[in-house]
Amino acid sequence: GQNIDQPTEMTATEGAIVQINCTYQTSGFNGLFWYQQHAGEAPTFLSYNVLDGLEEKGRFSSFLSRSKGYSYLLLKELQMKDSASYLCAALMGDAGNMLTFGGGTRLMVKP
């Protein structure tokens, strides 16, 4: 399979900034997704990167370096509702459609 690694858990303070890292195997890579999943709910789409660089969307930004097989999700001005799991997923394969997930990073935001 395609090894996608991200930290298991992170803790941050309300109002702060947190960066969640993700590394993946570069062979056959075609794009990188970040999903948010609240406990007991389905994952929901946050961002997509296919080119190197930073994509900003409100309080959330995602960065990709294809050569390094590295991405991060940056969450600014943290709110309590941001407590959730954040899933890194790589689009892999010749057809570019095989979506493989990492184990997820459980983020706890504290007051």
Place this chain on the structure above:
Amino acid sequence: GAGVSQSPSNKVTEKGKDVELRCDPISGHTALYWYRQSLGQGLEFLIYFQGNSAPDKSGLPSDRFSAERTGGSVSTLTIQRTQQEDSAVYLCASSLVGQGTEAFFGQGTRLTVV
């Protein structure tokens, strides 16, 4: 429908029984994925369908697991002779084919094998 629909939402079954889980993808989505998620864990890939191509079954954990997709739309995941370790949430997702197209998830089926 407006989103990915899965049924049942919850299923409790006795060890050794067979179960069928259903997924109705978003209309027009040719790619369909099944994942399994144990409590507090990430998504474990099971199987992937894309159009009329042969499905990628590389994630199925054993020959007790099988899946079909009829008419390029509805998919059924079947688990035969269920075991307690099969207890998990089974998530289905669908997407359009092409780079950058996000996958939309159903709410999942929570399977409990007792």
